[in-house]
Amino acid sequence: MDFYVDTLRQLVADGLLDPAASTLVVAGGPRDRQAMLDAGFSNVTISNLDERMQGDEFAPCRWAFIDGENIAFPDGAFDQVFVHMGLHHCGSPHGALLEMYRVAKKAVLAFENRDSATMRLAVRLRLVPEYELDAVRGNSFRWGGFRNTAVPNHVYRWTEREVASTIACIEPAHAVPLRFFYNLRYPVERLRAARGLRKLVLALARWPFAIFAKLFPRQGNEFSFFIDKAGRRLQPWIDPATGTLSPTYSGLTGHEKA
Numbered sequence: 001m002d003f004y005v006d007t008l009r010q011l012v013a014d015g016l017l018d019p020a021a022s023t024l025v026v027a028g029g030p031r032d033r034q035a036m037l038d039a040g041f042s043n044v045t046i047s048n049l050d051e052r053m054q055g056d057e058f059a060p061c062r063w064a065f066i067d068g069e070n071i072a073f074p075d076g077a078f079d080q081v082f083v084h085m086g087l088h089h090c091g092s093p094h095g096a097l098l099e100m101y102r103v104a105k106k107a108v109l110a111f112e113n114r115d116s117a118t119m120r121l122a123v124r125l126r127l128v129p130e131y132e133l134d135a136v137r138g139n140s141f142r143w144g145g146f147r148n149t150a151v152p153n154h155v156y157r158w159t160e161r162e163v164a165s166t167i168a169c170i171e172p173a174h175a176v177p178l179r180f181f182y183n184l185r186y187p188v189e190r191l192r193a194a195r196g197l198r199k200l201v202l203a204l205a206r207w208p209f210a211i212f213a214k215l216f217p218r219q220g221n222e223f224s225f226f227i228d229k230a231g232r233r234l235q236p237w238i239d240p241a242t243g244t245l246s247p248t249y250s251g252l253t254g255h256e257k258a
Contacts, residue, residue, distance in 0.1 A: 003183040004031070004084055004111060007224050008039035010181070016228060017107060021079035025061075026068040026100055027086025033058045035084070045078075049148040068096040069147075076105040084111045088132075088156040091147060094166050101170060106230035114182070114223040115157035128221065129155060163225045173243060174232040184220040 011017040019040045025032045028046035036044045037060075046058045047066035055063050066072060068083070069090050081104040087093040093112075100108050113119070122128045131152045135144040146153040160180055167176050239246035 002035070002038070003181075003185070003222065003224070004035045005038045007109070007111075007181050007226075008035065008041070011109070011226060012039065016179075016226065017080060017109070021106070022077075024066075024071075024073075024078040024081045024100075024103065026066065026071070026081065026083040026096070027089060028058070028084070030058075032082070032084055033061050036061055050143065052143075069099060071099045071103050073103045075102055077103045079105050080107040080109070082109045085113075087112050087158075089146060089148065089153045093156045093158075094162075097163075097166060098170050101167065101227065101229065104227075104229055106228075108227040108229065109224060110227075111222065111224045113155055113157040113221060114218070115159050116219050116221075118219040119157060119221055122221075131155065158223075158225075160225070163227075167227060171232060173235055173238045175235055176232045177228040179226040179228070181224045181226075182218060182220050183222045183224075185222040 008017065012019055020042055023036070023041055023044045025036070025044060025046045026048075028048050029050075032046055036046075042060075044061040045064050046061045047064040047068075049065070049067060051065070053063055053065070057063065068086065069092055081100040083096075083100060087096050087110060090096040097108070097110065100110070119128065123130050131154055132145060133152045136142075136150050136152050138144060142150050145151045160178075163180075164178060167178070234240060237245060237249075239249035241249075
């Protein structure tokens with residue numbers, strides 16, 4: 001099962017994403033290109049901070065050199081904006097998410113590591129990394145880390161509440177629908193590279209943890225969050241005529257007016 005592609009297809013089936021709509025992928029790479037093709041997306045710009053790119057690596061998708069924390073496009077430039085496991089490479093993951101929200105006209109979809117008691121325990125036991133050294137090692141010790149540099153990035157893990165609070169801060173006048181999907185992504189490459197006792201512990205923990213994550217999906221290590229910008233609605237206390245809190249708006253109760 002490909003969590004990335006399956007989520008895209010589910011949202012398309014639900015009418016929340018459009019494969020033909022203008023789409024920007026932030027912090028993208030070869031996996032994003034393949035996911036877009038597999039899910040049938042045809043109007044895609046894949047962007048990243050990789051200076052090695054020549055511009056044709058992601059064909060038939062377009063490519064752009066874009067800083068996800070300062071996207072050089074106007075508000076609402078793309079119908080939908082995606083990121084797959086890229087926010088934790090930013091200096092400000094929340095800032096990058098808000099930039100994505102700004103340039104999206106209809107929807108934002110992000111895949112990231114999820115914070116949980118299980119994951120915090122796994123970090124303490126050094127079963128999963130707190131900093132992504134392997135990503136830099138796998139890129140000739142020159143790229144792949146913090147803002148695509150050779151400095152290993154911290155693995156920032158999100159919660160549903162954080163996502164909701166972040167969007168509420170940028171959209172206080174609207175209620176924005178959110179949707180979450182959950183997955184267990186077992187660190188297969190880390191298991192292959194492990195040695196001795198750690199390798200044994202990782203191997204023995206694989207199936208029990210898979211069963212546990214099946215029973216309690218929110219304890220998995222990966223999730224995606226869909227932000228339905230097109231479906232946002234004014235808060236009940238916002239006056240549609242002014243877009244602000246108004247003492248004369250009939251939607252307010254006597255207590256709220258006071």
